[in-house]
Amino acid sequence: MVTIGTSSLEVYPLALGGNTFGWTTDEDASFEILDAFTAGGGNLIDTADSYSAFADGNSGGESETVIGNWTAKRNNRDDVVIATKVSQHPDFMGLSASNIVAAADASLARLQTDHIDLYYAHYDDETVPLVETLGAFDALVNAGKVRYVAISNYSPERIREWVDTAKDNGFAAPVALQPEYNLVARSDYEGERQQLALDNDLGVFPYFALAAGFLTGKYRTQDDFTTHIRSTMAKGYFSDSGLAVVSALDDIASAHSAEISSVALAWLLAQPGITAPIASASKISQLLALLAAPELTLASDEIDRLTTASDAV
Template structure:
């Protein structure tokens, strides 16, 4: 267990993604997933105000409402940190100052809590001056509605601008960066974002840590994708190099008497600047293999073999 960046948020090596809540997991199942995560030692649940507006019949905020109903039913608010994001809810697009404030208050209502532990700018908004956005986040921290600030999906240039702006305004610096990063996708984080994280002491909490499900080993043929909610996401990784990477994962998993996703996450945790890996589950029984990554120590040759296999995928 460690702490995130310069915050006091206790961090288990696995952050639980809430994107499945209200989408591929109904409320009762979602509650069981959260219970199992906390019972397994987990400390941080990650969601966004826009989850899951993309699903038929949804309008955004479903994940936050599901987490909120769990908080009310469980009474365990002080046992978990909650991260959510702003800029992609259909009613609250962008990062204008007034919108950030209104979106945060809407998230607080859906979650049924008085504070957001970690509040991310979900996607960059080039149409809004960074001074306005950074000041809006700082105001939320000052009001006690947000404890810490995070940034997601920002380019290295814009992240540097955010940091410079925050320092100039005397605003709270981000403690977390959430980039797209995994064995099958390294170009977003490496090398520039990684170097910023290492220089500033932020913690990187990458999403798509399992390649949208490809690195679970469940998808070994295209027939395995049929009828799957994540089929389109996973299909992009189907190649000789991608399947060879899964074979290496399987071999190392066998050597550790572990499961394939456990090893994929364990590799991620060896990478510079990575504070924890973010992964979601649609069913409680998927959680043990995710949480187990915290207890696996890869040998140097195993880490190197995975990195070489990853190089072959990401070079293509």
């Protein structure tokens, strides 16, 4: 287990993404995945209040509802760490103080809990002064509705401003950062964000850790991109240089008798500041490879080979 930044939260170094729950995975299948994840040692579930408003027929909050139903049925709320986010639900857009409070209460109701362990600002809202946004997050912490606050999809400048504003006003400091980061998308984290995370002891949770499935190795040709709803997300990573990364992953996976996805996640875990990659599963059979990643130790030359291949993307 690893500790999230300066918090007291301890988590398995692989987070389960809840974006498929209530979207491509129905409630029964979601329960099976959640059961298997926790049985395998996992305890951090990452979601957002907007999941999955982007899907036809959904209005947002579906993922939180599934997770809330699961914890209620299993009576295991205290055994898991739940992270969710605010600013993108169609009914609760933005980061004004009143909106954050209302959105948090709505999330708590869907999750059937009295507290959110880790509450992210999902996307920046530059129309609202940071002091107002941070004051609202701080009030939720003081009220016991949120244990810790975190940041996702913020520019380095705004992360720095958030940290300074919290310090200057005595607000709850952020403990985590969630950037897009994987072997075929490194620029969002490496550099300034990485240094800010290290300097401020922020736990880092890369999303799209497997590049929407591209780094599992199942997309080797254009023909592999079917009409499946999630394949369109992976298609954005497809390129000759991306395929070279997959080929390197394949070689290293074979040497370890491991899955390609395990190796891709293990590379992430070997990078400075990374606490736990976030990866989702639409079926239980995919979970074993995800949960195996923290136990897979790559040799330095294997890490270097993957990094070099990735440099060309």
